[in-house]
Amino acid sequence: MYRYSESIARLIEALNKLPSIGQRSAERIVFYLLKADPIEVEKLSRAVIDIKTKIKACSICNNITESDPCNICSNPKRTSDEICVVEQPNDIISIEKTNEFRGRYHILLGAISPLDGISPDDLKIKQLVERIEKEKVKEIIIATNPNSEGEATAIYLSKILKPLKVKITRLAQGLPMGANLEYVDDITMTKALEGRREF
Numbered sequence: 001m002y003r004y005s006e007s008i009a010r011l012i013e014a015l016n017k018l019p020s021i022g023q024r025s026a027e028r029i030v031f032y033l034l035k036a037d038p039i040e041v042e043k044l045s046r047a048v049i050d051i052k053t054k055i056k057a058c059s060i061c062n063n064i065t066e067s068d069p070c071n072i073c074s075n076p077k078r079t080s081d082e083i084c085v086v087e088q089p090n091d092i093i094s095i096e097k098t099n100e101f102r103g104r105y106h107i108l109l110g111a112i113s114p115l116d117g118i119s120p121d122d123l124k125i126k127q128l129v130e131r132i133e134k135e136k137v138k139e140i141i142i143a144t145n146p147n148s149e150g151e152a153t154a155i156y157l158s159k160i161l162k163p164l165k166v167k168i169t170r171l172a173q174g175l176p177m178g179a180n181l182e183y184v185d186d187i188t189m190t191k192a193l194e195g196r197r198e199f
């Protein structure tokens with residue numbers, strides 16, 4: 001039986017661990033890289049190393065950034081009285097594409113999921129409460145994913161935040177149940193922002 005050389009097999013195995021990359025896709029990528037210009041391969045490897053060495057979490061909102069605070073938190077044109085709460089940094093991209101939201105964000109870095117061992121204490125909820133008190137926030141828009149974990153997180157947040165006398169809204173239910181925000185198209189996201197309801 002034919003076997004790849006050790007370096008090829010190691011790279012195939014590493015690529016195979018990436019989301020949506022199966023064995024065949026990993027093999028195709030490796031053979032593409034073997035034929036590619038060495039300078040391009042070096043640029044790719046440098047870019048991968050850079051995201052592990054240069055990217056950090058924003059100390060205010062937990063967004064991924066090279067500078068702290070991130071470009072949204074440090075932007076004086078963004079209003080600080082509205083905070084949109086999302087699960088992950090990539091959820092921000094879907095909302096930003098609409099050009100509708102001019103407030104700031106708070107990333108929880110997950111959602112409540114007892115089956116996966118994720119409790120409210122594992123999320124950045126305490127930091128959110130501190131921000132609301134410190135920044136004189138008027139509205140919290142809960143934009144967790146429309147699935148069971150996202151709904152559980154939204155309900156928990158509304159109970160925790162109600163005593164803070166802040167308006168709490170939830171994105172409108174135009175979003176498909178069970179979907180992730182990063183896959184929602186711009187028009188649906190715009191309508192969900194416009195039609196948000198009080199929680």
